[in-house]
Amino acid sequence: MDRRELAVFLRSRRERITPAEVGLPAGPRRRTPGLRREEVAQLAFISTEYYTRLEQGRAPRPSREVLAGVVRALRLSNAERAHLHHLAGATPGPPPGPAREVRRSVLDLLQRLPQAAAIVTSAAYEVLAWNDLAAALMEDFSVLPRRDRNLVRQVFLGPFPQGRRLYGVSDADAFARTAVRRLRATAARYPDDPEVRRLVRDLLAGSEDFGRLWAAHDVDAERTLCKTFQHPLVGPVTVNCDVLDISDQDQQVVIYTAVPGSPSDEALRLLSVIGTQRMEVDH
Structure with missing residues (x-):
């Protein structure tokens, strides 16, 4: 010591x-x-x-x-x-749990991407931060309790209004497989975290699909480079999906962008206006 x-x-x-x-x-x-x-x-x-x-x-x-x-x-x-x-003369054990604090520079980055929808997720798939366009494309995470901001909980436990499983994304099944694999690795990195254990317990109790995928013990994640959101106001929005790892925080920045000049690009531009107007009315 x-x-x-x-x-x-x-x-x-x-x-x-x-x-x-x-x-x-x-x-x-x-x-x-x-x-x-x-x-x-x-x-x-x-x-x-x-x-x-x-x-x-x-x-x-x-x-x-x-x-x-x-x-x-x-x-x-x-x-x-x-x-x-x-x-202190002690051997460090595993980290107590996934980091939830998002650096100010990363929060500023989200706001500097006005033509892209961007979110920050924890190692347990909790949405920690988002910009306005992400709220318009997916949902307003600010009105949800923390528990319901978790994407793996959403994809397996719903609810799914009008068939919009996980915002109607075209790769919902692939995302579900990847989420289970990453969550298993997360559970191994944070074995003492009560929130991670509770999340896994809830998913096992509430979803047979999750239980089947969890039992496979797979940890290799699949990468999705492009996906389509089925939005209730502007219809299908096809976007490129890029993921930036924040390794020291065990977090990811997920950025959705449309091909410039495409119908999906126009849809995102429309959503940015609709989302702004909606927030002004709520305010």
Whole structure:
């Protein structure tokens, strides 16, 4: 255990987080940047005295439970989590669960793609972020509870209004196969994550098709380069499908673009207007 380096690292991570990022009020008498020690201790479910001793280099080696609480409280990345464990003299275990925080640069990228529908998905197929055109093409994810923003849950458990399984995409069956294979690999990477375990349990209980595919133990994913959405307002929209991996976050940016000048390109342009008007009315 490198107490000195551990203390410096903890202080540096604490000072970079604003109270607003963790849902705490800033308060009128905050003299130091970032969080207070007692706030980190509260978020990590440990005593303020013990956390203070960690930052002063006087604490005994922390347990894995304490390290997990500190990782959660300080919102450490997977690389930072591994570094923390090494400083504390502990071998890093598997990451606790798929990352759900999307980097600001990636969020900005989505908004800079006005002619493309783009979403960010987690390793468990939860839609974490989207732009306006993706909401118009697929659905407004902002009105859905987190549980229902999961694409693998949607493709197997529905509901499917007017035959629009997973937004009426032409490759719904291929997507279902790929989703099961990637989810099996995700479950192996995050064996202790309760949300991943709950998702698999719900799918096994609610879908015979999922159970059959899950039992095959396949992990090789299929790639779809082109697909067609059956949209209820503008009809079929054929798009190219490109996937960009954010490897350090175990996330993917999925970008849908139409061939310039094609009927689908015109449909996307129309959807961008319809979607904007719909949001203004809702607002």
